[in-house]
Amino acid sequence: MNCKEVKKYLDAYLDGELAPDLLLDVDGHLEGCETCGSVVLVKRRFKSELLALGEIKAPEHLRMRIGRLPKQQSRRRIFIGAIAVPAAAAAALIVVLNFPDGATPEEPLAAVVDDVVARHVRQLPLEVEGADPVQTASWFRGKVDFPVNASGLKLKQASLQGARLSNVREHQAAQMTYIVDGHRVTLMIFNRRDRALQGGRRVKVGNKDVLLGRHNGFNVAVLLDGDMAYALSSDLSQNKLIDLIKGI
Ligand SMILES: [Zn+2]
Secondary structure: OOHHHHHHHHHHHHOOOOOHHHHHHHHHHHHHOHHHHHHHHHHHHHHHHHHHHOOOOOOHHHHHHHHOOOHHHOOOEEEEEEEEOOHHHOOEEEEEEEOOOOOOOEEEHHHHHHHHHHHHHHOOOOOEEOOOHHHHHHHHOOOOOOOOOHHHHOOOOOEEEEEEEEEEOOEEEEEEEEEEOOEEEEEEEEEOOOOEEEOOEEEEEOOEEEEEEEEOOEEEEEEEEOOEEEEEEEOOOHHHHHHHHOOO
């Protein structure tokens, strides 16, 4: 086996994936060849430094973008590329992402429902109080990275109490509290970032989809409007929630 042939097998050699007969051939060559021997040393050191770094989670926006790749480009393991680190580290950092084959990232509705209900029940203090949707919408300006429109805060026969910053799972959310027929209602507005909400019962309201879920005795209705999601949570009936969310 010459140097050129050995080079082809070096990665598999270092990964311990060579068949026994090939392993003997490569080992035999490495014993007598300083050039290939030094390549193995460098590669081995690189690998161990990489392992020492552990697996690195890519930022969410990057993972979202990968999820949007056409199917044939999306593989189970995606190497994002090498990022140079200071020379002292003498290594590169490779970001490895794991995705189900060719899938758009999905988000189970049940997880969203559980979280929305938990926050409805916890009832953290409002950060801005008052019944004026225009004032409330402008309070969110610069605080969340999606538009909060006053028109989206006007629910019919609902009296707005106030709002606060919140989250729905890892999504930043604008949280509103209303009183409807003496019942407290929470509205969560968030950007679902291209993630497909899956599960629950789906009904059409006008030309928009509303997903329905239930957790711990509370109903949740999630209206999908482009990338934005509007989740209502209350002990009111699902039909009442659908009625409320129609106006958004
Ligand atoms: Zn060689």
